[in-house]
Amino acid sequence: MTYPLVVATPAHAAAMALLHNCAFAVRERWGADAIGLQLALPGAFGWIAPAGGMILARVTADEAEILTLAVDPAVQRQGVGRALLGQTLATARQRGADVIYLEVASGNDSARSLYVAAGFVTIGCRQGYYPDGGDALVLRRPL
Numbered sequence: 001m002t003y004p005l006v007v008a009t010p011a012h013a014a015a016m017a018l019l020h021n022c023a024f025a026v027r028e029r030w031g032a033d034a035i036g037l038q039l040a041l042p043g044a045f046g047w048i049a050p051a052g053g054m055i056l057a058r059v060t061a062d063e064a065e066i067l068t069l070a071v072d073p074a075v076q077r078q079g080v081g082r083a084l085l086g087q088t089l090a091t092a093r094q095r096g097a098d099v100i101y102l103e104v105a106s107g108n109d110s111a112r113s114l115y116v117a118a119g120f121v122t123i124g125c126r127q128g129y130y131p132d133g134g135d136a137l138v139l140r141r142p143l
């Protein structure tokens with residue numbers, strides 16, 4: 001399945017926050033203000049899947065970072081996350097990054113499966129990183 005994707009702009013911040021809010025637990029949710037601020041950072045970019053997903057990332061010099069990724073539970077496990085991630089890897093490469101990093105909760109099996117399938121490798125662990133005390137794994141993928 002292929003999904004059309006749209007370049008995210010600050011005008012999309014409210015719609016992206018709605019998507020983020022339906023995918024994440026309450027204390028992990030980002031509001032429109034936070035998303036708008038992230039998108040305004042130098043090197044930041046995002047993609048939206050009108051089918052029900054969003055991703056934010058940032059390129060700094062030759063490194064990229066995925067800031068967040070969310071897919072509406074109503075359309076999860078249908079390839080939307082894979083499409084957003086693949087487009088983001090391509091965009092980061094086009095913008096000059098040669099490596100990309102992200103953080104994922106150690107207990108987030110679905111996201112970890114997605115990232116491993118996309119070629120990410122765990123390179124570190126930040127213990128007690130999340131508000132619930134959970135650990136964050138640091139993943140890396142060459143571009």
Ligand SMILES: CC(C)(COP(=O)(O)OP(=O)(O)OC[C@H]1O[C@@H](n2cnc3c(N)ncnc32)[C@H](O)[C@@H]1OP(=O)(O)O)[C@@H](O)C(=O)NCCC(=O)NCCS
Nearest residue numbers: 023069070071076077078079080081082104110111113114
């Ligand atoms: C993680 C998330 C973005 C995945 O999006 P998605 O659109 O459901 O994922 P896809 O359908 O593109 O799945 C691609 C691959 O990822 C893996 N995967 C995704 N969801 C999975 C699940 N629930 N269980 C096991 N593997 C899963 C599989 O390898 C899958 O390929 P397959 O369906 O051919 O087996 C989505 O579950 C989500 O928004 N979760 C809540 C927010 C979140 O955790 N974001 C990531 C924070 S780092």
